[in-house]
Amino acid sequence: MSEQGERTTSEGGPVTVLQLDGLRASVAGKEILRGVDLVVRSGEVHAVMGPNGSGKSTLSHVIMGRPGYEVLGGTITLDGADVLAMAPHERAAAGLFLAMQYPTEVPGVSLEAMLTEALVGAGRVAAVGEVRTRMVAEAERIGFDERFLQRPLNVDLSGGEKKRNETLQLGVLQPRIAILDEIDSGLDVDALRDVSRRVEAETNERGLGVLAITHYRRLLTELRPDVVHVLVRGRIVATGGPELADELERSGYAGFTEDASEPEEPTRDVGDPLQDPFADPLP
Ligand code: ADP
Ligand code: MG
Numbered sequence: 698m699s700e701q702g703e704r705t706t707s708e709g710g711p712v713t714v715l716q717l718d719g720l721r722a723s724v725a726g727k728e729i730l731r732g733v734d735l736v737v738r739s740g741e742v743h744a745v746m747g748p749n750g751s752g753k754s755t756l757s758h759v760i761m762g763r764p765g766y767e768v769l770g771g772t773i774t775l776d777g778a779d780v781l782a783m784a785p786h787e788r789a790a791a792g793l794f795l796a797m798q799y800p801t802e803v804p805g806v807s808l809e810a811m812l813t814e815a816l817v818g819a820g821r822v823a824a825v826g827e828v829r830t831r832m833v834a835e836a837e838r839i840g841f842d843e844r845f846l847q848r849p850l851n852v853d854l855s856g857g858e859k860k861r862n863e864t865l866q867l868g869v870l871q872p873r874i875a876i877l878d879e880i881d882s883g884l885d886v887d888a889l890r891d892v893s894r895r896v897e898a899e900t901n902e903r904g905l906g907v908l909a910i911t912h913y914r915r916l917l918t919e920l921r922p923d924v925v926h927v928l929v930r931g932r933i934v935a936t937g938g939p940e941l942a943d944e945l946e947r948s949g950y951a952g953f954t955e956d957a958s959e960p961e962e963p964t965r966d967v968g969d970p971l972q973d974p975f976a977d978p979l980p
Pocket of ligand 1: 748
């Protein structure tokens, strides 16, 4: 973990800073993020925990610039550059990466074609053979079957395979800051360990900064956070060390929602994964 004010990571690379100030955003005309402040630096692992519907995925989508999400106020900067002024592909080229909670299926486009385009688009021209070599090496590191590499992106993959696929992309693209939206959902214990170790290696070896969004402390026993934030109804209501995740495990989110001035609104039914952490919320 890098200390505040330091200019290089422990590996000697430049420190990247993702900063959110007073971020407010709406989707479908409803304000979901109601003033989020967050700073993630190279080498740091931040966890964002919160109940279903609290705006965790919305936060990830707004940072990456997914269409349909309207920013009502506040700023997002990456090393001082205005992220909100960038198109999603420019955000990716600038070093932001999102592992989606529900990875999109893209029939007709292979993982290799997508990663090649992404590296070319980021100005990091990679020979096709080189991309394949990196993909194979990454697949081996996280126990991802090589036969998936030539298949259309995410098509007919199980929930867990999709999450390994996302992790493989992270390893090949080598972003500066990665947002992992429920990377643990659908993963069994062994796969969760493989994926967590891979991400942790990136933080230690390359100084990757991580925003790990999750429901469960389970992920955080593998991917150890430096900082834990609790997101409730679109606001960060508590920030602390890993012990905050232990407290949530014991007492749930109830203690954190009581302070909210308005009642919790009903949200989309994605099952009750608190009862079954291994549940894959995909239909
Ligand atoms: P979380 O990831 O914390 O479970 P989300 O960010 O997915 O929460 O959702 C926050 C709120 O925004 C929920 O009430 C959800 O129903 C609503 N929401 C999210 N995406 C959309 C959308 N595309 N259209 C309408 N409502 C949405
Ligand atoms: Mg979500």
